[in-house]
Amino acid sequence: MKTAIVTGAGSGIGRAIAHRLAEDGCAVAVLDLNSDSAGRVAGEIGEKGNTAAAFGGVDVSDRGQVDAAIQQIRDTLGPPAVLVNNAGITGFKKFLNISDEVWDRTLAINLSGPFYCCQAVVPDMVEAGWGRIVNISSSSAQGGQQFMAHYVASKAGLIGMTKSLALELGPSGITVNTIPPGFVDTPMLRNSEEHGLLGGTIEQHADRTPVRRPGRPEDIAAACSFLCSDEAGYITGQIVGVNGGRNT
Numbered sequence: 625m626k627t628a629i630v631t632g633a634g635s636g637i638g639r640a641i642a643h644r645l646a647e648d649g650c651a652v653a654v655l656d657l658n659s660d661s662a663g664r665v666a667g668e669i670g671e672k673g674n675t676a677a678a679f680g681g682v683d684v685s686d687r688g689q690v691d692a693a694i695q696q697i698r699d700t701l702g703p704p705a706v707l708v709n710n711a712g713i714t715g716f717k718k719f720l721n722i723s724d725e726v727w728d729r730t731l732a733i734n735l736s737g738p739f740y741c742c743q744a745v746v747p748d749m750v751e752a753g754w755g756r757i758v759n760i761s762s763s764s765a766q767g768g769q770q771f772m773a774h775y776v777a778s779k780a781g782l783i784g785m786t787k788s789l790a791l792e793l794g795p796s797g798i799t800v801n802t803i804p805p806g807f808v809d810t811p812m813l814r815n816s817e818e819h820g821l822l823g824g825t826i827e828q829h830a831d832r833t834p835v836r837r838p839g840r841p842e843d844i845a846a847a848c849s850f851l852c853s854d855e856a857g858y859i860t861g862q863i864v865g866v867n868g869g870r871n872t
């Protein structure tokens with residue numbers, strides 16, 4: 625059984641990915657800053673008869689916490705073969721109102737977090753001669769997004785790291801890809817809608833989306849499942865958009 629780590633797996637897209645990888649036969653480490661939600665999701669997966677363990681209270685922007693959690697995962701579930709860097713925070717601010725603190729925190733979670741997680745698991749993957757890394761970026765980094773310069777910069781950085789790492793790790797049997805979701809119905813999106821930050825309702829946006837519906841977390845999980853499979857071994861360094869046709 626392969627060990628898969630999903631960060632930010634306590635909610636939304638990460639939760640769906642954790643469920644899906646467990647259904648695919650992985651032992652899933654449900655890692656999240658929020659201990660309650662990590663425990664809840666690991667419990668849900670266990671109730672379905674699949675394998676998961678919760679690693680809550682882990683802040684991906686803290687290298688010490690990441691290293692300690694991944695050592696615990698290695699000890700309890702086995703060496704990681706799959707890593708999905710999904711944990712992230714969003715943010716809306718006019719460019720001139722982005723404080724140093726907000727800029728730094730956004731970059732720390734959305735970009736340094738995946739950097740720390742990759743550095744922690746790559747030695748295991750190199751040793752096994754096999755590995756799958758999927759970074760959840762954002763469709764906003766493909767076209768830019770007003771009032772989100774900090775968020776978009778962090779996600780564009782993640783796309784760049786994905787491409788470079790794919791070139792470096794390909795010879796070791798490790799693929800590295802990124803899925804930039806677009807408009808997926810999760811607590812993060814609902815929260816943005818409630819605060820009037822979407823420039824319309826989710827339903828209004830769905831009407832302007834070619835497939836005429838918002839994305840579902842399961843849409844991202846399905847693509848992620850494929851990228852983590854053996855069959856996807858010739859796909860690396862790619863930006864695999866899952867966005868209902870909003871970006872082509």
Ligand SMILES: NC(=O)c1ccc[n+]([C@@H]2O[C@H](COP(=O)([O-])OP(=O)(O)OC[C@H]3O[C@@H](n4cnc5c(N)ncnc54)[C@H](O)[C@@H]3O)[C@@H](O)[C@H]2O)c1
Nearest residue numbers: 632634635636637657683684710711712762807808810812
């Ligand atoms: N929902 C969308 O439409 C959308 C669009 C583009 C990109 N994304 C990206 O997809 C990913 C998941 O988003 P979502 O919509 O499911 O969000 P969400 O807010 O529902 O879930 C995010 C999870 O990450 C966890 N998290 C936050 N900071 C953390 C940290 N420092 N360390 C560990 N865990 C942390 C949260 O506790 C939460 O469980 C994010 O990276 C987000 O930027 C989402």
